[in-house]
Amino acid sequence: MTLRGHRGVRQLGKTLADNRSEAMRFVARRSCYLVDLTAVLCSLATVTMADDGRGLRRGGDPQQISISGLSSGAAMAVQYAVAHSSTVTAVGAVAGPQWACAGGSLSRAVNACMCGRDALTPTIDTAHRLAARGAIDDLPSGKPQxxxxxxxxxxxxxxxVTAASGGADAVFLTAFIGSEPELDRGNAADGSDRAGHGIISPGGTDACADDGTEASFIRRCGAEDNPGKMFHALFDAQAPYDPDQRAPQVPASEVWAFDQQHVIEQVKSSHPPLADDYFNAFWFWWPDQSARRSNLDMASTGYIYVPPSCRTASSACRVHIALHGCKQDARQFAQLAGYNEWAERYRTIVVYPAIAPSEAVPGAVCRLPAVDGVADAAWIEPNPNGCWDWWGYLDTSSNKGRYLTKQAPQIRALEGIIAEVTAPGSN
Structure with missing residues (x-):
């Protein structure tokens, strides 16, 4: 029942006089009305927290920035953390390939970095060379600040993404940071050591093992909890991990959309050259780029979860950027991946930037035939699975390798998002 204006209040008063028990069923949508016989039980009116309209501006702590992701999101998370190692304090990778493994080649990205068909080689020297020429943050004494x-x-x-590539990423992080990452390979008790590709969360919708029916790539393997263990390792490694500290499922209505387009426009205004993603057989009237490519392959909307303790302008909470993987729905990832249920525990604002969806290639990548080197042709760099740019699909032939640097278009967009989240907030 909906109450509108004074007429609604008079009707409520009459109802209370006639039947007090029936009045208990009224729930105020925006505020509680007082009437003669009793207060209208504000404490019992359950109001879903609506988007507060503040967008990204949250006054987050710029000294506590971390980032993680799944699959291509994991690759981008490590790329961002390496490029901005003077401002990022921690990084997490779920089923991600070795940093800089692809070398600007799609065929190598698939054949070596994902499927392990070709040998992997150490990439730490690449990081040091990029730092020496200022393409990524400086590394005093060879280590991040x-x-x-x-x-x-x-x-x-x-x-x-094979175990060998994930292990190579851990080896790179050890060499780059100077200390070993906490490496989790799952366990036999809940089957997470046999999990298919995806992020594992108690709220997952896909089966633990790969059964060919994957829809969300958010897997349920008993109580295994990738975000919970990740946040523990990144923020609170000294204390024992306690899975009981996971909060109940956060309602979907508490995950708010934000305008990502205005950040993208800031990057586009500098006109970074982008590789084509169409084959132009007609030169003059057929486009070289899709609208999606012209938008850096990014969506116009991203998502954010602000836990209750971080909803005031003076909260100065941590900021964590969580990046979805290929073939994933960004909104579903934001709602179900499991980060939100730990956000209040660690007073962390979780931001979910988004890549635009596309028509995905069906099937597990490594069950398909090897990718031919023709895929590396400079005149076309497609991204059919909606991946983050971890092999250089936005780079033209004249700026190969940019995808690893601070000048990479998507890295610049993420930098803009972080700058806005950490800008002073207002109530």
């Missing part, structure tokens, strides 16, 4: 902690999950049964 702020990046200190890392966490890696890699299921041995993953058929999309």
């Amino acid at each position: 702020s990046l200190r902690r890392s966490w890696v999950f890699q299921s041995p049964a993953d058929e999309t």
